[in-house]
Amino acid sequence: MDTGxxxxxxxxxxxAIRDSVGSFLQRAGFAVSCAADGLEALAQLAAGQGSGPAVVVSDVMMPGLDGRELLRRMRAAGIWTPVLLLTRVGQAAERSAALDEGADDYLNKPFEPQELASRIRALVRRSRPAPGPVADVLVAGPRSTGEVRLEREGRRVFLGPAEVSLTPRAFALLDFFMMHPDETHSRETLLERVWGFESVVASRAVDHRIAELRRVLHEDASDPTLIRTVPGGYRLIAAVRRG
Structure with a gap:
């Protein structure tokens, strides 16, 4: 993939990490800016506006504003840029926490710079519209709370006439469901296909994104008309058509 x-x-x-990793990513073709902590990163993101970074790579353990608080403040401010967290502990609980708190990916320290570059490229690919002859607009419904319209190229979602905001991962999950209606998908399959993890970790990340979709799309989990919890995972039950 050309990073361009x-x-x-x-x-x-x-x-030392900013210098060494930043230099490697620049040699790999990325344009890299650096921040020494979460507060400096937030200031750069606010100043960047529409020309901000494609991916934020952040250490978790930092003095002042750490990586997880940076992630929480980004999402609270409506900044949906994909975030990759660099964790210091390789335990499953640490990996699960990174996903559950809304990170798009994680990488354990110490890491190989080549793997970091590959993870970044994967995040960039997943944040871009899918190429090929697939439908650009998908519509699920009708539903009592309104049709769900997903515009793949613009990465926009509408509930009836109103546009709604989803995190990047929730958008990707909804896109996957609408491309595979009436199919049952296990949590493990969704982590592999949507999150891109070949080695699946124990995590409630899928459940958290399902809860986000239900909240934003006014879905009653006890009487669903869009995504139903079924034995073994989840299934999109609404009829889907090209928009």
Missing amino acids: GTRILLVDDDP
């Missing part, structure tokens, strides 16, 4: 000068924001309090 894709902009990356690298957030780490260790200047």
Whole structure:
């Protein structure tokens, strides 16, 4: 994949890591800016506006504003840029926490810079519209709360006439469901196909994104008309058509 000068924001309090990893990513074709902590990263994101980075790579353990609080504040401010967290502990609980708190990916320290570059490229691919002859607009419904309209190229979602906001991962999950209606998908399959993890970790990340979809799309989990919980996972039960 040609990175084409894709902009990356690298957030780490260790200047040696910023220098070494930043230099490697630049040699790999990325345009890299750095921040020493979460507050500096937030300031850069606010200043960037529409020309901000394609991916934020952030250490978790930092003085002041750490990586997880940075992620929470980004989402609260409506900044949906994909975030990759660099974790220091390789335990399953640490990996699950990174996903459950809304990270788009994680990587354990120490890591190989080549793997980081590959993970970044994967996030960039997943955040871009899918190529090929697939439908650009998909509509699920009718539903009592309104049709759900997903515009793949613009990465926009509408409930009836009103546009709604979803996190990048929730958008990707809804897109996957609408491309595979009336099929049952296990949590493990969704983590592999939507999150891109070949080695699946124990996590409630899928359940959290399902809860987000239900909340934003006014879905009653006890009487669903869009996504139903079924033995073994989830299934999109609404009829889907090209828009």
